[in-house]
Amino acid sequence: MSKDYKIKVENVTKEYDLFKTQTDKLKSFFSLKTNVPHFWSLMGVSFEVKPGETLGLIGVNGSGKSTISNIISGIIPQTTGTVDVKGDTSIVAINAGLRKNLTGRENIRLKSLMQGLTNEEIDDMMQDIIAFADIGDFVDQPVKSYSSGMKSRLGFSIAVHIKPDILIIDEALSVGDDTFYQKCVDKISDFKKEGKTIVFVSHSLRQIEFLCDRVAWINYGKLKSIGPTKEVLTKYREFIAWFKSLSKKDKKAFEKKQKDIQKEFDINKYQQELIDEEKQNVKDVHVAENNVKKRLFGSVISEKMSLSTKLVTWVVAFLAIFFCLLNVSGHTLKHVVEHPKSIIHPTKKLKLPKKLEKQAKIKKAHHKDAKKHEVNTNKK
Numbered sequence: 001m002s003k004d005y006k007i008k009v010e011n012v013t014k015e016y017d018l019f020k021t022q023t024d025k026l027k028s029f030f031s032l033k034t035n036v037p038h039f040w041s042l043m044g045v046s047f048e049v050k051p052g053e054t055l056g057l058i059g060v061n062g063s064g065k066s067t068i069s070n071i072i073s074g075i076i077p078q079t080t081g082t083v084d085v086k087g088d089t090s091i092v093a094i095n096a097g098l099r100k101n102l103t104g105r106e107n108i109r110l111k112s113l114m115q116g117l118t119n120e121e122i123d124d125m126m127q128d129i130i131a132f133a134d135i136g137d138f139v140d141q142p143v144k145s146y147s148s149g150m151k152s153r154l155g156f157s158i159a160v161h162i163k164p165d166i167l168i169i170d171e172a173l174s175v176g177d178d179t180f181y182q183k184c185v186d187k188i189s190d191f192k193k194e195g196k197t198i199v200f201v202s203h204s205l206r207q208i209e210f211l212c213d214r215v216a217w218i219n220y221g222k223l224k225s226i227g228p229t230k231e232v233l234t235k236y237r238e239f240i241a242w243f244k245s246l247s248k249k250d251k252k253a254f255e256k257k258q259k260d261i262q263k264e265f266d267i268n269k270y271q272q273e274l275i276d277e278e279k280q281n282v283k284d285v286h287v288a289e290n291n292v293k294k295r296l297f298g299s300v301i302s303e304k305m306s307l308s309t310k311l312v313t314w315v316v317a318f319l320a321i322f323f324c325l326l327n328v329s330g331h332t333l334k335h336v337v338e339h340p341k342s343i344i345h346p347t348k349k350l351k352l353p354k355k356l357e358k359q360a361k362i363k364k365a366h367h368k369d370a371k372k373h374e375v376n377t378n379k380k
Contacts, residue, residue: 005086006166006197007049007072011274011295012081013267014042014067040265041067043221054198056212056229058205058236063218065201066093069170072199080267080296087165087197088115092156100144104135104154107143115162125161132183133157153180160187167191170201185211205233220258271296
C-alpha cells in the first residue's frame, strides 16, 4: 500500500458474539469458555482512500458496509487489523451521535463541542445548521420525537457545517424528500471542490455513479472488488442480475452458505495465510510472524479481560465476599484467621469492640443509678 492516503484499512476483521442470554455475556466478559456462536461481519478487508477522493461502498444488506464505516469513524473498534485515519471524521447516519433525550439544539451544541469547536463558533453557525436541517420548531424538541428523516436531516446538517477533514455518509440520503436530497448533493459537491475526502455508503447506484470517483464492493464480509466507479458497478449489477434470476429456494441456499462462511471464519487460519505471504518477502520465519502479528493486533484494544485484570478482579471479588461474611458472622478478623470454619457459624451474641463495650457498660451503670435515684426520691 502507498503512503499517499487519507484512510488506510488493512487486514480488518470484526467479530460479533451471538449471545442468547445475559449469563453468556457475563461469562464472555470474564473470558470464561462458552458455546456462544460467532459471526464475522468483516473478514480481512483492506483498502485505501486517497486525499480528496470520494469512495463509494456498496453491497447487499448485511455485507459489512456500515460496520466498516463505523470502524473508520471510531464508533466501534475492529477485532484485528490496522485503521489509519489522517484527520477528523464526521459520520452522517440516522441516530449517529444524536442523544435521544436532548433537543435538536442541544445535540448541535454537544456534537460540535465533541469536534473541538468553541461555544462562540457554535453560536455563529447555529442558525445556519438549523436552517439547513429545515425541521422547524422541532429543533427545540427531544430527538426521540423525530422521524427518521428529521434525524437524518439534523445529523447531515451538523456534520457538514463543522467542516471535518473526512465526511462519512451512511445511507443518510435514503430518507427525506427530493428538495433535501438536492441540498445534500450540492453540499457534497462543495466538499469535493474543497478537496475533502468522502466515504459514501448507499444502496442507490444512481447516487454512487453521480458522486463517487471509485467504488469498493463489500460482499458478505469480504472486499469483492475495488476500482473505478463504472467498472465495479458493472460487476455488481451482473451479480444482482444473477441473484435475481435464482429461484426462491436457491436464493435462500446461497445466502445461508455465505452466512455460514462468516460464522465459520477462522482468524488463526487467516493469520497463517498472511504469514505465508509475508515469508515470500522476509526469509526469517520469526520476523514474518512478528510482522503479521503487529499488523493484526498492534493497534487493537482487546474487548476482553487480560489475565492480570482477571486475577485482580477475582481477588477483589473474593475479598468483598470474605468481609461481607466476616461482618455477618460477628467474629473478629483474628478469630476467623485462627478458626476459618467459624466464618460460616455466626456468633449468638454480638461482640462489641472493647472501647464500645466499656462505654456501653458505663452508660448502663449511669442509667441504673439514675433510675435508683428517681425511685428513692419518689419514696421520700
